[in-house]
Amino acid sequence: xxxxxxxxxxxxxxxxxxxxxxxxxxxxxxxxxxxxxxxxxxxxxxxxxxxxxxxxxxxxxxxxxxxxxxxxxxxxxxxxxxxxxxxxxxxxxxxxxxxxxxxxxxxxxxxxxxxxxxxxxxxxxxxxxxxxxxxxxxxxxxxxxxxxxxxxxxxxxxxxxxxxxxxxxxxxxxxxxxxxxxxxxxxxxxxxxxxxxxxxxxxxxxxxxxxxxxxxxxxxxxxxxxxxxxxxxxxxxxxxxxxxxxxxxxxxxxxxxxxxxxxxxxxxxxxxxxxxxxxxxxxxxxxxxxxxxxxxxxxxxxxxxxxxxxxxxxxxxxxxxxxxxxxxxxxxxxxxxxxxxxxxxxxxxxxxxxxxxxxxxxxxxxxxxxxxxxxxxxxxxxxxxxxxxxxxxxxxxxxxxxxxxxxxxxxxxxxxxxxxxxxxxxxxxxxxxxxxxxxxxxxxxxxxxxxxxxxxxxxxxxxxxxxxxxxxxxxxxxxxxxxxxxxxxxxxxxxxxxxxxxxxxxxxxxxxxxxxxxxxxxxxxxxxxxxxxxxxxxxxxxxxxxxxxxxxxxxxxxxxxxxxxxxxxxxxxxxxxxxxxxxxxxxxxxxxxxxxxxxxxxxxxxxxxxxxxxxxxxxxxxxxxxxxxxxxxxxxxxxxxxxxxxxxxxxxxxxxxxxxxxxxxxxxxxxxxxxxxxxxxxxxxxxxxxxxxxxxxxxxxxxxxxxxxxxxxxxxxxxxxxxxxxxxxxxxxxxxxxxxxxxxxxxxxxxxxxxxxxxxxxxxxxxxxxxxxxxxxxxxxxxxxxxxxxxxxxxxxxxxxxxxxxxxxxxxxxxxxxxxxxxxxxxxxxxxxxxxxxxxxxxxxxxxxxxxxxxxxxxxxxxxxxxxxxxxxxx
RNA sequence: GGUUCCUUAGCUCAGUUGGUUAGAGCGCUCGCUUCACACGCGAGAGGUCGCUGGUUCGAGUCCAGUAGGAACCACCA
Numbered sequence: 001x002x003x004x005x006x007x008x009x010x011x012x013x014x015x016x017x018x019x020x021x022x023x024x025x026x027x028x029x030x031x032x033x034x035x036x037x038x039x040x041x042x043x044x045x046x047x048x049x050x051x052x053x054x055x056x057x058x059x060x061x062x063x064x065x066x067x068x069x070x071x072x073x074x075x076x077x078x079x080x081x082x083x084x085x086x087x088x089x090x091x092x093x094x095x096x097x098x099x100x101x102x103x104x105x106x107x108x109x110x111x112x113x114x115x116x117x118x119x120x121x122x123x124x125x126x127x128x129x130x131x132x133x134x135x136x137x138x139x140x141x142x143x144x145x146x147x148x149x150x151x152x153x154x155x156x157x158x159x160x161x162x163x164x165x166x167x168x169x170x171x172x173x174x175x176x177x178x179x180x181x182x183x184x185x186x187x188x189x190x191x192x193x194x195x196x197x198x199x200x201x202x203x204x205x206x207x208x209x210x211x212x213x214x215x216x217x218x219x220x221x222x223x224x225x226x227x228x229x230x231x232x233x234x235x236x237x238x239x240x241x242x243x244x245x246x247x248x249x250x251x252x253x254x255x256x257x258x259x260x261x262x263x264x265x266x267x268x269x270x271x272x273x274x275x276x277x278x279x280x281x282x283x284x285x286x287x288x289x290x291x292x293x294x295x296x297x298x299x300x301x302x303x304x305x306x307x308x309x310x311x312x313x314x315x316x317x318x319x320x321x322x323x324x325x326x327x328x329x330x331x332x333x334x335x336x337x338x339x340x341x342x343x344x345x346x347x348x349x350x351x352x353x354x355x356x357x358x359x360x361x362x363x364x365x366x367x368x369x370x371x372x373x374x375x376x377x378x379x380x381x382x383x384x385x386x387x388x389x390x391x392x393x394x395x396x397x398x399x400x401x402x403x404x405x406x407x408x409x410x411x412x413x414x415x416x417x418x419x420x421x422x423x424x425x426x427x428x429x430x431x432x433x434x435x436x437x438x439x440x441x442x443x444x445x446x447x448x449x450x451x452x453x454x455x456x457x458x459x460x461x462x463x464x465x466x467x468x469x470x471x472x473x474x475x476x477x478x479x480x481x482x483x484x485x486x487x488x489x490x491x492x493x494x495x496x497x498x499x500x501x502x503x504x505x506x507x508x509x510x511x512x513x514x515x516x517x518x519x520x521x522x523x524x525x526x527x528x529x530x531x532x533x534x535x536x537x538x539x540x541x542x543x544x545x546x547x548x549x550x551x552x553x554x555x556x557x558x559x560x561x562x563x564x565x566x567x568x569x570x571x572x573x574x575x576x577x578x579x580x581x582x583x584x585x586x587x588x589x590x591x592x593x594x595x596x597x598x599x600x601x602x603x604x605x606x607x608x609x610x611x612x613x614x615x616x617x618x619x620x621x622x623x624x625x626x627x628x629x630x631x632x633x634x635x636x637x638x639x640x641x642x643x644x645x646x647x648x649x650x651x652x653x654x655x656x657x658x659x660x661x662x663x664x665x666x667x668x669x670x671x672x673x674x675x676x677x678x679x680x681x682x683x684x685x686x687x688x689x690x691x692x693x694x695x696x697x698x699x700x701x702x703x704x705x706x707x708x709x710x711x712x713x714x715x716x717x718x719x720x721x722x723x724x725x726x727x728x729x730x731x732x733x734x735x736x737x738x739x740x741x742x743x744x745x746x747x748x749x750x751x752x753x754x755x756x757x758x759x760x761x762x763x764x765x766x767x768x769x770x771x772x773x774x775x776x777x778x779x780x781x782x783x784x785x786x787x788x789x790x791x792x793x794x795x796x797x798x799x800x801x802x803x804x805x806x807x808x809x810x811x812x813x814x815x816x817x818x819x820x821x822x823x824x825x826x827x828x829x830x831x832x833x834x835x836x837x838x839x840x841x842x843x844x845x846x847x848x849x850x851x852x853x854x855x856x857x858x859x860x861x862x863x864x865x866x867x868x869x870x871x872x873x874x875x
Numbered sequence: 876g877g878u879u880c881c882u883u884a885g886c887u888c889a890g891u892u893g894g895u896u897a898g899a900g901c902g903c904u905c906g907c908u909u910c911a912c913a914c915g916c917g918a919g920a921g922g923u924c925g926c927u928g929g930u931u932c933g934a935g936u937c938c939a940g941u942a943g944g945a946a947c948c949a950c951c952a
Contacts, residue, residue: 020911225951232952249952262952295952304952311951387951437879441948445877553946584946621888621900625880627945631887633901636914643914651911692891703889707899714916718909802918809906809918816909846909858896 014766016653020646022611022639025757026166038770039083039170041090045542051087052543053079054527054576055171056551056559057094057179060156061105064603066630067552068160069167071582073619075550076169077698078580080753082547083170084776090543092175092530093164097153098184099519100214100393103458105156106149112138114145114457116492116514142490145458149180163603168612168756170772177529179522180460185488187529188522189463191570192408192452193481200569201408201452203476207308207315208451210401211391212333216455217405219518220412220448221558224392231381232300235371237261237278237287245270245278245289246378248300250386252371253335253364254307256283256343256352257328262317263303265291270303281376282367283352284345290321309400311389312447329399335363360399404476406453406462408521410565412446424564427574428549431696432625435553435581439564442557450565452521459516463489465496472507480510524562527575549576552584553625580696583627601630613755614639620754623699641706642758645751648713649744649762655724657740658766667782672723672732673836675739677793678716680786681708682743683779689750690776698753705750712743715798722843732839746777796830796859797837803861804845811866818867819847826852826859 033039053075058068083089107113111130118141126148131137140148164171177184195201208217233252236244247261258280263270273289280287294313295304306317308325317323330336337357339349351370355363371377389398411418421443430436453462463482466474480496482489491512495501503509525533527546532539545567551559560579567575606615610632617638622628670676685708692701717740724740726733744762752759752771763771804822808815824834831852834841842850851863 022914247952251952300952306952313950313952317952389951432880434879438947441878445948447949557947623889626888629887631901634887637900640914644912647912647915649911654911688891695891697891700889700891703899713911717911718916805917806919812906814907814909815917816907 014653014658016650016765020643020650020761022613022642022646022758025761026168026607026612029757029760030165030168033170033770033772034165034173036770038772039089039091039172041172041175042088043539043542045088047542049086049088050090050542050547051079051082052090052531052546052548053092054530054546054549054563055092055094057096057177057523057526058160059099059101060095060097060153060160061102064159064163065585066601066603066606067585068163069603069606069615070585070619070622070628071550071552072164072169073167073616074582074622074624074698075548075580076167076171077616077620077753078548078550078693078696080170080756080772081693081698081776083772084749084752084774086775089170089172090175090546091171092177093161093169093171093173094176094526094530095153095157095160095178096519096523097149097156098179098459098522100456102149102153102180103456106145106152106458107137109152110138110148111136112140112145112148114142115139116142116457116461116490116512118144120144120493141493142457142461143493146180149458150178153178153180163607166604166607166612168616170756175530179519179526179529182488183535184522184525184529185460187525187533188460188517189482189487189489190484190534191525191528191566192517192521193463195408195569196481198569199409201406203404203406203479205402205404207318207400208403208405209389209391209398210331210403211394211396212331212399213394213396214391214456215331217403217451217453218391218394218398219451219520220446221450221520221561222392223398224390225387226390227385228388228397229383230386230388231383233368233371233381234301234378235281235376236378237280237305239273239276239278245273245303246301247303247305248382249305249310250384251307251310251364252367253355253360254310254328255280255305255367256285256335256340256355257307257310257326258283258285258287258305259308259318259323259326260287260306260321261289261303262292262295262306262321263289264295264297265293267295267297267302269297282370282374283343283348285342285348290317290323292317292321308402311400315400325402327402329360329401331401331403333396333399334359360397405451406515406517407449408452408565409569410446410450410561411443412448412450418443418446421561421564421568424568424574428564428576429578431578431580432623435556435579435625438553438556439561442561450518450562452518453513453515454518455514456516459519460488460522461490461492462513462515462517463487463491464513465491465499465510466513467496468505468507468509468511470507472505474511479513520558520562523559524566527563527567528570533570544571544575545573546576548578548580550580550582553581554584556581578696581625583622583625586627586629606632606635610635610639611642611757613642613757616754616756617641617702620698620702624696638755641709642755644713645709645748645755645758646762648709648717649748649765651717652740652744653766655737655740657724657737657744659738659741667786669738670735672735672739673790673793673833674716674719674797674840675735676786676789677791677833677836678712678739678743679782680789680791681711681794682746683782683786684791686746686750686777686779686782690778693753701750702754705747705754709747709751711794711798712747715801716743716794719797719801719837719840719844723840727843728839742782749774749777790833790836792830793833793836796826796833797841799859800824800834800841800850800861801844803859804841804847804864807861807864808866813866816846819845819850820865820867821849821851822847822861822864823851823853824859824861825855825857827856828854830859 079091110126120141120143124144230250232248234248236246274291277286335355339352355366411421425439465480496510499510531543614635618634689701689704720736724736748759760771
């Protein structure tokens with residue numbers, strides 16, 4: 001580690017600019033830090049020296065947002081604090097370029113489409129301009145697509161890196177990764193194969209939530225409810241004796257996919273029907289009436305039409321009542337063209353022809369029309385608004401189709417694992433603590449394992465092949481797996497081990513798994529990727545489990561949980577000790593900021609206008625977990641504070657206060673009671689701020705330091721100016737100068753994590769190296785100066801000065817107007833404190849004399865006689 | 876329906892194990908170009924801590940209830 005000690009009082013020439021300013025500091029200092037390697041992680045280290053951070057990788061293909069500055073600053077403050085505490089901080093940066101946003105951006109930017117079946121072209125160059133018509137876009141292999149992605153990512157990442165650098169993030173830029181690069185793909189595949197061999201991953205054919213636009217399966221974590229208009233349609237099924245049983249449904253288009261009617265076992269209206277067959281209208285298909293406790297007697301007509309599959313409840317009934325499968329919705333979201341074999345009647349088959357090949361929407365209209373024509377629609381449809389499941393990135397309701405998919409066990413179907421994962425959540429210290437309940441809530445509400453295969457083209461391929469039998473059908477029971485050394489592999493381009501490429505997709509040969517892994521299946525491995533898991537186990541052991549995972553509360557169910565699942569399966573522990581959950585940025589109207597609302601502020605504009613320290617002040621003023629309004633006013637205050645630090649430092653240093661030996665114990669020079677009082681207060685602030693930061697409450701630490709600093713400049717500095725100029729002799733002057741320098745030194749260190757630019761600028765005026773490599777102050781170093789010090793002297797003298805100022809203010813005279821006489825009455829203890837600072841009080845108040853009177857009650861200043869106003873000098 | 880958070884000055888928010896007259900900043904009013912800072916300095920006004928009850932010598936703080944706001948999860952016939 002660099003000069004991480006207090007012995008920094010080298011006799012450098014002090015060089016203070018005439019007009020200190022914030023402008024330009026970001027560029028100059030961040031370049032200097034980069035050159036000096038100020039934030040470099042030292043791999044020669046032991047685990048207990050390290051503080052490791054599992055940085056969230058931003059989507060570099062996305063747009064910059066003030067939210068980025070907000071949450072990343074909060075993490076940076078914690079990182080800087082730990083570094084000053086002497087920790088070897090492992091603070092990497094990643095780029096999440098494995099996912100739909102990047103896929104879309106690469107497609108549109110270059111005008112290409114990915115088809116994994118296309119062979120790799122090592123000499124491929126994208127068109128100079130994307131073709132206007134998407135049909136004319138180049139079709140490229142997955143590997144070419146990934147290469148294009150990496151090319152474009154370089155440009156996108158520069159923009160983010162520039163923002164983060166300007167913001168002053170103390171990231172070690174040598175530690176970067178991309179979620180789509182070779183290393184990440186290899187780690188993702190290795191983890192998947194490890195899960196597979198340990199039984200933590202498996203393949204199954206099952207009903208799956210399906211997005212018809214993207215034509216891919218989606219996981220529970222990617223679901224989103226949207227309130228949609230709909231209608232209840234009421235129509236009858238017919239029992240053998242001719243009784244009509246009315247059902248109500250919002251999805252009449254699935255009538256042909258009906259497999260049963262279900263009512264509650266206690267529902268007396270339907271009890272006689274349980275076990276009997278009824279016939280569906282229009283299609284004339286026989287289905288059984290069944291009982292199940294999930295059916296609600298008070299919903300609709302109390303009896304539900306079960307289709308395969310209308311919603312997740314249907315899946316439950318289908319599974320638990322062992323119902324047949326009669327699917328009619330294809331993966332394209334249309335009704336299958338072929339007439340199903342379970343529709344046997346002539347009329348039924350004719351009716352089916354009316355919906356075959358139609359979209360869900362058109363099929364619904366057609367079925368309703370058929371019902372209406374047959375006079376079976378009971379009354380008009382009742383319009384309602386109801387929640388419908390959507391893929392969070394999709395714009396059509398999800399369907400449920402049966403398909404073969406890969407899953408990773410996450411406790412959704414296994415009580416033991418579920419409890420173990422809840423326990424992992426308890427191993428993690430959440431900040432704020434209540435955020436853990438979101439984790440627990442999610443784990444306990446899971447209704448299935450984690451579906452990780454996606455029928456997309458761009459992403460990390462599922463690293464698996466299948467042998468083909470003599471008929472050319474894949475043997476899914478015996479997948480062919482790659483060796484460790486082969487990773488990463490692309491089964492669509494690379495031949496299976498032991499096979500020749502010529503044997504691809506021919507009987508007796510092999511076929512590659514066509515799917516890619518869910519992006520979270522890779523993102524969930526950020527600790528393993530950046531920590532060099534399986535590549536450098538020695539290194540991995542120095543950073544894992546990580547100390548900190550910072551992230552937003554909106555991705556607890558996805559990123560946080562999935563990382564915990566991987567940590568549990570691969571390492572048998574939680575992946576981090578702490579999780580710092582940041583809030584969202586709301587616009588000033590308290591609505592969530594979003595692009596669609598057009599209320600997004602461009603971060604670079606704000607940085608240019610107020611400076612990085614000002615923006616950081618705003619971010620660091622908000623507690624973890626608290627959604628926070630985007631507030632320019634708060635940035636103005638931060639800017640004011642940063643400027644004040646520059647100016648106050650300039651003043652203090654120009655007074656000649658440059659030796660802070662007191663911090664190293666050379667305290668005997670501090671003889672004045674007011675000085676000792678200030679240092680006693682400083683000592684308390686150091687202790688309190690340190691305690692707050694230890695518990696991840698940086699906002700409180702900032703508040704404490706800031707309050708101290710303002711009382712330092714407004715009260716203490718104002719009081720001691722005269723003495724600092726030497727008006728009361730060399731000993732008194734030495735005392736105040738040592739106190740000023742000591743306080744300035746400590747204050748710069750205390751502010752350094754929050755305002756890295758202004759503090760390091762001042763540090764450079766009189767110190768060697770960077771304040772960001774200096775040690776965090778401790779009160780132990782001040783103890784020697786504080787024997788018997790009374791922290792109450794400063795506030796008491798300060799309020800006496802306030803009383804004098806008030807008298808002048810009320811008289812509407814200049815503050816430097818001379819006080820001819822005045823009395824201060826206060827209890828004896830305060831009079832004692834006033835005596836300790838009387839000299840400074842007289843000087844600061846420009847008072848000839850003040851009479852101190854012991855009296856009960858609070859301190860009051862009275863009988864102030866002011867000197868007559870000076871006549872304006874004759875012109 | 877379950878879980879969680881929030882409600883304190885006009886605004887944004889502190890208030891750490893319950894303890895003397897509840898704080899800050901912004902905004903507002905008044906004053907001051909005081910030799911670090913006008914991107915400044917000083918002074919001042921402004922709150923029955925959502926509401927109701929309880930515990931306690933003592934409640935903004937703990938408990939119960941209640942109203943309003945927000946988020947997460949579940950429901951989705």
